[in-house]
Amino acid sequence: MKTGPILTLRYILTVCGLLACCAGFVDQADAAGPIAYRDCALAWNANPESDLAGYRVYMGRNPNQLTRMRDVGLRTAFRCSEGDAAENGQWFGTVTAYDHSGNESAPAQAVPFEIVGWPDPVLQAEIHEPSSSRLVNTTLGAILVWNDSNVPSVSHRVEISSSLVPAWTTAVVHPPGVPMFSYFQLAGAEWVCYRVRAERGALVSEWGQASGPADRQFCVRPSPLPSIDQPILAPTILYEPESVRLTTSPRGFTVSWGQPGAATGPSYRIEVSGALDFRWTTLAVLPPGTNEFRYYRAIDAEWVCL
Numbered sequence: 001m002k003t004g005p006i007l008t009l010r011y012i013l014t015v016c017g018l019l020a021c022c023a024g025f026v027d028q029a030d031a032a033g034p035i036a037y038r039d040c041a042l043a044w045n046a047n048p049e050s051d052l053a054g055y056r057v058y059m060g061r062n063p064n065q066l067t068r069m070r071d072v073g074l075r076t077a078f079r080c081s082e083g084d085a086a087e088n089g090q091w092f093g094t095v096t097a098y099d100h101s102g103n104e105s106a107p108a109q110a111v112p113f114e115i116v117g118w119p120d121p122v123l124q125a126e127i128h129e130p131s132s133s134r135l136v137n138t139t140l141g142a143i144l145v146w147n148d149s150n151v152p153s154v155s156h157r158v159e160i161s162s163s164l165v166p167a168w169t170t171a172v173v174h175p176p177g178v179p180m181f182s183y184f185q186l187a188g189a190e191w192v193c194y195r196v197r198a199e200r201g202a203l204v205s206e207w208g209q210a211s212g213p214a215d216r217q218f219c220v221r222p223s224p225l226p227s228i229d230q231p232i233l234a235p236t237i238l239y240e241p242e243s244v245r246l247t248t249s250p251r252g253f254t255v256s257w258g259q260p261g262a263a264t265g266p267s268y269r270i271e272v273s274g275a276l277d278f279r280w281t282t283l284a285v286l287p288p289g290t291n292e293f294r295y296y297r298a299i300d301a302e303w304v305c306l
Contacts, residue, residue, distance in 0.1 A: 040085075040113045042093050043077040051099040059083040061175045063092040063110045065300075068177060080113060084177075087152065090114055096249060106247050127154055127198045130179075130208035135194060135218035140283065140295065141184035144194050144218060146208055153177050154200040158300075161217075163190040172300045173199070181300050184272055184281055185222045193219040241268065246306060252299075255306055256292040268293075274301040 042057060054073045058066035059080070068083050078095075085091050091114070094107040130146035144158060153176035159168045164186060171194075172181060186192055195217045198205040207216035241257035255270065268286040270293050284293055 039115075040080040041077055042080065042095065042111070044095050044108060046076050047097040047105075049097075049099065051101070053098055053100045056096050056098060056104070057083060057093060058095070058107065059085055059091060059093045060177070061089065061091060063112070065175065065178055066092060066094055066107075066110065067180070080115070085113075085115055088115055104249055107249055127200055127203050127205050129205035130156060130196050130198055133196060133208035133210065133218070135210075135220065137220040137223065139185070139223040141182065141299075142192070142194065142220065144181040144196060146179050146196055148176075148179055148198065150198060150200075154198045156196055157199055157204075158194060158196045160192065160194055162186055162192040164188065168195070174300075183300055184274070184283060186281065189222050191219055191221055193217045252295040253306075254292065254294045258291055270306065272299075272304060272306055274299060274304045 044055070047055075052074070054071060055075065057070045057072055057078045059068045059070075060066040068085075070078070070083050072078050080091065080093065083093070085093075090112060092110045092112050094110040096105050096107050098104040128149045131149055133144070133146040136143045136145070146156070148154065148156070155176055156174045156179070158171045158174070158181040160171045160183075161168050171183065174181070181194070181196070195207045197207045209216055210218050244255065244257040247254045247256075257268075267288055268290055270283045270286070271280040272283050273280050283295065286293060
């Protein structure tokens with residue numbers, strides 16, 4: 001999928017009586033007048049490619065973390081409220097196109113919008129710890145996921161400790177509605193531990209449980225890094241990849257280079273460095289003839305280099 005959509009924004013203003021919109025929350029005597037609930041519509045130009053399969057809309061409170069995704073099929077318009085943007089404040093939205101082979105275009109330029117007029121929620125006096133927390137560890141990295149039972153949703157802090165830096169260090173503080181942390185393997189670490197807790201202002205929860213109430217950290221041994229089996233002979237001259245191109249999406253990235261090489265050509269190594277660990281870490285070693293690498297996970301870091 002080569003062509004991405006161009007996104008536009010249109011506000012929708014709905015005016016209704018307070019009692020009708022919030023039945024069960026107020027008495028009729030309190031309905032002194034109308035209240036405005038603002039919605040908006042995202043629209044985009046149709047993708048002209050013949051293998052178009054549909055569009056995906058991504059929304060969120062942070063333009064770099066648009067984690068609320070909706071597959072809208074072949075529609076070219078989408079109401080913001082359909083993406084659960086039903087809380088006051090600043091939001092951002094973007095859209096991608098995908099084809100029948102699963103290829104997804106680069107996202108359109110994210111557009112900001114503001115939702116106003118919703119009643120302010122009644123905040124809980126205490127917040128609940130993350131539930132059903134679990135860690136998935138693969139050769140690509142680790143994914144920590146959890147459920148947030150707080151109403152409204154709250155932020156979550158993820159901390160990391162490793163044999164390289166044993167002290168607990170904040171990896172990320174996710175805004176409400178983002179119940180997942182993803183990061184690549186730490187280079188050279190013998191063990192890595194993660195933990196997560198809920199936060200709202202000065203209120204914090206217990207760290208999420210791992211194997212039981214007394215175990216509130218998730219520890220793993222990083223998977224072995226890939227390597228090249230054949231040694232490189234001294235007289236061999238290898239030329240650097242040409243026309244290297246990086247394409248990012250809300251779900252990861254694709255890096256490509258040059259033209260497909262011959263089967264007898266060199267292997268290629270993909271390395272990554274990020275804000276949590278400056279050292280270069282091998283993501284993959286690709287066989288001869290490969291000219292593209294796709295990473296289907298978000299990397300939760302302030303910056304990442306490839």
